[in-house]
Amino acid sequence: MRSGTAGEKIHGSALVLVTALVAVVVAGGAAASSSATFDEIALVAGGVRGLEHGEWGMTATQPPLMMYAYGAAARRVVGQLPPEEGESWGVERGWEYARALFFGTGNDPQELLGAARTVGIVLVGVLVIVAALYAGWVAGPLAAVLAALMVATTPDVLAHGGVAYNDLPLALALLVSVWALDATVRGPSPLRGAGAGILLAVALCVKMSALALLPIAGLLIVAEVLGRPKDRTWWLGLGVTAISGALASWATLMLLYRGDPSLTLFRFSFYNAVLRSGAGHPEAAYLMGNTSLTGWWFFFPVVFFFKTPAALHGLLSLGAVGLASTYRRATPTSHAWRQLLQWRGRGALLGFLVFGGVLVSSKLNTGFRYALPVLPLLAVLGAAGLARIWTGGARGRVLIGALTVLQITTVAVAYPHFLAFTSIWAGDQDRPYPTLLDSSVDWGQGLLDLRRFMSDEGVDRVRLSYFGSAMPEAYGVDYVPLPSFFRLEGGDDAGPPPRFTVISTTTLHGLYLQGRDPLAAYRLREPYRVLGHTLFVYDEGEQAAGAEGP
Numbered sequence: 373m374r375s376g377t378a379g380e381k382i383h384g385s386a387l388v389l390v391t392a393l394v395a396v397v398v399a400g401g402a403a404a405s406s407s408a409t410f411d412e413i414a415l416v417a418g419g420v421r422g423l424e425h426g427e428w429g430m431t432a433t434q435p436p437l438m439m440y441a442y443g444a445a446a447r448r449v450v451g452q453l454p455p456e457e458g459e460s461w462g463v464e465r466g467w468e469y470a471r472a473l474f475f476g477t478g479n480d481p482q483e484l485l486g487a488a489r490t491v492g493i494v495l496v497g498v499l500v501i502v503a504a505l506y507a508g509w510v511a512g513p514l515a516a517v518l519a520a521l522m523v524a525t526t527p528d529v530l531a532h533g534g535v536a537y538n539d540l541p542l543a544l545a546l547l548v549s550v551w552a553l554d555a556t557v558r559g560p561s562p563l564r565g566a567g568a569g570i571l572l573a574v575a576l577c578v579k580m581s582a583l584a585l586l587p588i589a590g591l592l593i594v595a596e597v598l599g600r601p602k603d604r605t606w607w608l609g610l611g612v613t614a615i616s617g618a619l620a621s622w623a624t625l626m627l628l629y630r631g632d633p634s635l636t637l638f639r640f641s642f643y644n645a646v647l648r649s650g651a652g653h654p655e656a657a658y659l660m661g662n663t664s665l666t667g668w669w670f671f672f673p674v675v676f677f678f679k680t681p682a683a684l685h686g687l688l689s690l691g692a693v694g695l696a697s698t699y700r701r702a703t704p705t706s707h708a709w710r711q712l713l714q715w716r717g718r719g720a721l722l723g724f725l726v727f728g729g730v731l732v733s734s735k736l737n738t739g740f741r742y743a744l745p746v747l748p749l750l751a752v753l754g755a756a757g758l759a760r761i762w763t764g765g766a767r768g769r770v771l772i773g774a775l776t777v778l779q780i781t782t783v784a785v786a787y788p789h790f791l792a793f794t795s796i797w798a799g800d801q802d803r804p805y806p807t808l809l810d811s812s813v814d815w816g817q818g819l820l821d822l823r824r825f826m827s828d829e830g831v832d833r834v835r836l837s838y839f840g841s842a843m844p845e846a847y848g849v850d851y852v853p854l855p856s857f858f859r860l861e862g863g864d865d866a867g868p869p870p871r872f873t874v875i876s877t878t879t880l881h882g883l884y885l886q887g888r889d890p891l892a893a894y895r896l897r898e899p900y901r902v903l904g905h906t907l908f909v910y911d912e913g914e915q916a917a918g919a920e921g922p
Contacts, residue, residue, distance in 0.1 A: 384513030388520045392500040395524035395533075398787065399496045403489045403534025405788040407819035408474060408481055408842040410811065412442075412536040416488045417470035419443020420450055421461070428630070430466045432637055433644045437577035437628055438491075438538045446488040446536075452477040467841060467858075475843035488536040496533030499544045500524045503748045506551050510716040511756035514763075518772075519755035522687060523748050525779045528679055531790035532741055535815075538579045543745040545575035546723065549585050550749070554719030556613060557592045560606065565613030569620030576638075577628045580645030581742070584727045591722045599713045657737035658809040658883055667737030672728075678798040678807050679740040680747070683779035685795075688750055690771065691757030698760060720752040739811030791817050792905035802902035805895070806877055814878045814906040816840020819847040821903040822874060831871055835912075836860065837891060839876035839884070855879065855890045872900065873910040880908055 418431030419439035424447065431439060454461075454472040461469045474481045503523045508516030523529055532540040549571045556564040572589075575582035593610070600606055622635075629638050656663035659671055668674075677685065698711075712718070724746055731743055761768040786793045791813065798807040806813065819842055826834065826849065836851035838844060841858060844851055852870060853860035856879055875891055882889030900911040 381513050384508070384517050387517045388501060388504040391504075391517075391520040391524045392497040395500050395530065396493055396497040398783070399530045399533040400489075400493045402530055402788040402790050403493060404482075404486070405820060406534060406791065406817040407847055408485055408840070409535050409537070409791070409815040409817050410839075410841050411815075412485070412488070413470040413474050413841055414466050415439055415538065416442045416446050416485070416536050417473045418466065420447050420473065421453070421469065423447055424453060425456060427461070428637070430461050430463060430469060432463055432640060434538070435577045435579060435638070435641055436630075437574065438536075438541055438579075440628075441491045441541075442488040442536045445491050446484050449479075449483050449487045451479050471841065471843060471858075475846035481842065481846050485536060489534055492533050492536055492540055495541055495544055496524075496529065499529065499533075499540065499547070499748060502544060502547055502551075503751050506547065506720070507752045507755040509551070510720070510752060511759045515752075515755040515759040518687075518758050518762075518776075519748075519751045521776055522684060522751040522754060522779070525776075525783045526680060526684065526747055526751075527783060527786050527790040527793035528740060528744060529747060530783070531793070532744060535791075537741075539741040539744045542575070542579040542581060543748055545571070545578045546582060546585065546727070546745040547748045547752075549575045549582070550588060550719045550723040553585065553589045554592055554716075556617070557589075557596045557610070560609035560613035562612055562616040565615070565617035566620040569617030570624045572617070573621040573624035573628070576625065580641055581727075581730070581745070583642070583645070584723075584730050588719070588722050588726045591726065592719060595713045595718055595722070599710060656883060658881070659737070660807050661805050663883070664737070667735040669732050671737040672731040672734075672740070672743045675740045675808065675812060676743065676746075678794050679812060680795060681779055681782040682796050683775045683782055686775045687758060687772070687779065688754040690761055690768075690775070691754030694757030694760035694764075695753070696757075698757075717753055717756050720749045724749045724753065739815075740808075741811055789904045791815055794905075801905040802899070802908075805881075809878045809881060809883055814839055814876055816842055816876075818876075818904045818907045819844055819849060822907055823848050825901070825903055825909065829872070833870045835870050835873040836862065837873075837875040837879045839878035855885055855888070857884050869912065871911065871913050873912055874903075875908050875910070877906050877908060 414431060415434060415438060418428070418434070419441070420443045421430060422428040422439060423443045428436065450473070454469055454477055473479065474484060500520050500523050504516040504520040507519035529540065549568070552568045552571045556568040572582070572585055575585060625635055625638055626633055629635055656665055657667045657671065659668060659674065727746055727749070731746075734742070736742065758772055762772055792801065794801050794807060794813065801813070816839060819840070822834075822844070826832070833850040833852065835854055836844060836849070836856070837854035838856045838860060844860070845862065851860065851862040853862040854873070854875070873894070875894055879885060880891055880894060882892065894908070894910055897910055899908045900914070901909045903909060
């Protein structure tokens with residue numbers, strides 16, 4: 373860490389490690405309470421099949437690194453794989469294979485997911501530690517502790533750490549890469565260039581959104597140039613560093629793409645990612661009761677306030693005040709600009725601005741998870757400013773302490789339903805017309821809550837409309853199927869009708885039901901209960917009694 377006494381560094385490091393450990397435990401507990409979410413089964417299944425049979429075409433649209441990691445973890449507990457003989461599994465049958473592996477071959481879906489999710493849960497702790505180290509490099513031991521606390525108490529970080537997908541790993545890879553690129557630009561050398569190149573390639577093999585690192589690297593070079601325009605030695609070193617970085621990136625990509633020097637699948641993933649972000653989603657995006665086929669430029673800025681705690685907004689605002697005060701006191705103005713250009717936090721700032729610009733320009737407005745990489749960058753920046761506020765007097769320390777306690781309390785109250793978390797700005801999560809839908813709140817994670825509800829109420833079967841890729845029967849849920857994202861294969865209507873109708877909040881609003889809104893009438897009714905903020909339960913017995921009158 374950059375500054376502080378030896379004692380401060382030791383105490384700060386201990387606090388960071390404890391914070392990271394607690395975050396891992398909390399994320400693990402939340403993951404154990406969640407059924408399979410929408411996209412993760414495809415990534416895990418693709419990794420398991422690729423490692424077992426050497427066949428990777430089924431998930432060619434996704435970079436391979438997290439498939440390797442999750443597949444290796446899940447492979448240890450797989451009892452039976454779907455048959456290969458007589459089948460032609462490919463991209464078009466990826467979901468079919470994934471559902472067969474998890475729900476159709478006798479495997480325990482929670483055991484399989486639990487093994488795969490272990491990887492992401494561990495990465496939560498790594499992300500907390502890396503954010504702390506970065507903030508400590510920028511502004512000292514106190515900033516390190518504050519950054520760790522902010523990352524560890526952000527509900528979506530905890531939520532997506534417990535999901536075997538690539539959103540949280542991308543946040544970690546982007547954070548490490550930004551820091552490495554900044555350090556390399558400041559002191560170029562072939563070794564640093566190779567290290568930064570490897571990290572860049574690793575990030576690209578996690579998720580194609582890491583392409584934002586290329587303009588970030590360019591802007592870091594510009595900032596350094598403005599600080600030393602006539603340093604010929606630096607320019608020469610930068611040239612050699614860039615060459616070593618490019619070669620290291622290519623070699624790493626080739627290795628992770630299984631020895632293909634032309635990087636055919638990498639280029640395919642690249643074009644797929646660019647086309648998807650530019651074209652939007654094939655179905656409507658949703659925000660505050662409105663839908664759009666092309667999304668909104670303001671989607672992610674607005675959703676940020678709905679998906680992160682109000683206490684975090686206070687901490688980040690206070691941190692911005694602390695950073696601004698640093699440069700207001702710098703005289704003359706040219707000196708303030710030079711300070712900013714050479715400031716150790718410039719990488720985090722540029723990373724936030726560039727990735728934020730990518731989000732604003734994207735038409736893929738289906739979930740806050742795409743914005744996850746900006747959260748640790750903001751934590752580093754906010755912590756640097758808060759450290760200055762902290763040293764400015766008792767009032768600042770009391771305010772920071774109060775906001776931190778409020779942040780921790782918010783997370784404790786939200787546990788274990790972090791995926792469905794929304795802040796006080798979003799209002800009541802369980803009202804009929806929610807602020808957000810899709811993966812921002814409802815990603816198919818509620819089947820364990822539904823099974824528990826059915827047991828508590830003593831009911832054997834429900835009518836079900838479900839937004840998710842899991843098969844409810846694999847979780848012990850017997851049902852009569854209603855319109856859903858994937859066609860449900862439940863029982864028929866023979867026998868007495870179920871007392872309860874259960875509807876995912878996304879399908880309740882007709883999203884992804886091919887232009888239809890078959891469940892609209894339920895939005896006019898008062899739910900009997902809302903499970904995990906995502907499954908609306910309606911009592912058909914009460915409805916029938918109300919219709920008959922006294």
